[in-house]
Amino acid sequence: MTARPLPQTLSGPVEDYLKVIYDLERVGQPAFTNHIADRLAISPASVSGMVRRLADLGLITHEPYRGVRLTGDGRRAALRTLRRHRILECYLTEVLGYAWDGVHVEAERLEHAASEELIERMAAALGDPVHDPHGAPIPTRDGRVEEPMLRTLAEAGRDEQVRVRRVLDEDAPRLRYLAELGIRPGALVRVLDKAPFDGPITLWVEGASRAIGVALAAQVFVEGAGGATGAGAGVGGTE
Amino acid sequence: MTARPLPQTLSGPVEDYLKVIYDLERVGQPAFTNHIADRLAISPASVSGMVRRLADLGLITHEPYRGVRLTGDGRRAALRTLRRHRILECYLTEVLGYAWDGVHVEAERLEHAASEELIERMAAALGDPVHDPHGAPIPTRDGRVEEPMLRTLAEAGRDEQVRVRRVLDEDAPRLRYLAELGIRPGALVRVLDKAPFDGPITLWVEGASRAIGVALAAQVFVEGAGGATGAGAGVGGTE
DNA sequence: ACTTAGGTTTAGGTTGTCCTAAACATAATG
């Protein structure tokens, strides 16, 4: 199956493709060329080319016009990169004082250069964290992750009290805005009102009333607070 | 003079070339194609190609068959990379517990990916160090370095007492060996004997007698201990 | 002055990662 043997180190772009494919695949469907292209901000044609290479390397399987799926090797490689990325994010924020909204870009570059040793030393210095600053779970050394199915804040019902578990979005300004509102992992939020026609959602956060749009609320993953509140279909994203 | 405009970020290879040229140039002569090729472990032909690119970018001047010299821009870029590298080495050893002989390789990869912000945060966390773990001076933010002319241990006279200032050599086993002997920046060493015909040098270090070869001693830069002891022609290397 | 040794450059090729434009496949619509 594996045509060419796997090189010991994967290139930066290859790691990026695998991360994106992993993320796209998590909603159940295979990852499609155009979606990958969108995520990486490159042309679909370039993705087609890279997809052939990844398939040659045995990292993905590809059904033309039907999308791609990670193989075992591909999944392992994707999770390794994800672990690097998220531990770097933790370290940069907790030890080096990076802002919540600034870590992503830095980690994105470092994740391809950092050795296993560096990552593990950072993880040890942090006491082996299990979530990154945005609430994303950190895969273990041996490639295990638990990505719980969480509802988004947009799906929470009126008068419901929920706890923020994870915030998506790599966009720094939006992250900064959410932080200002007090919406970060661990925060307790009550839905005061949901305007009809996908109107703004009014929340009670940290003793103040705040309104946010549905699009933004859909980037915030929550869990029922007081008691257990059923599971939705929502799923996190990669950062 | 600058044909193409300088891109805002230089590629990893470009930074590596500049570092090597900076280092080769420090002995006064321009840097020659073959020397650059040796240092980077690539073919002279490839260096010729890159030299054209670097000259196009205005980072070096090139007299065919006569070697290359850094321009102001090139020097600034080289010192920026050197600063990154050495601060990374400091941080990795002092904060993350890297071994003396293991930091070089890791820093070598990270220096191309780390942002200005990361480097400055690390520098701040360390209290703006001025020397890396091997005793190499760290250029300031605005590109100043003082590389004092130091003698090597091989040049020290019998019965002379000297202080180790800097240890060259990126070779991990040799660095480890020197560390075992107690030969590291700051150490006080007395030359007990110098065997003739470039024979071994016997030293008194940390209350014990040790003998090392001339080649190794030439990698150790020292300064007169008790009083000021004249300046030699020796110069440090890049790590 | 000629040869030779050593260092340097050119010529031409490879690999990885991207691009645009054109061809092609699939699925939904009239």
Place this chain on the structure above:
DNA sequence: CATTATGTTTAGGACAACCTAAACCTAAGT
């Protein structure tokens, strides 16, 4: 069922960074 919209792939190219082999300069030694 033919058309259209959408999504995917191929064709052909560019660029950075390497390579080997061959051509070329320079300086030194007969």
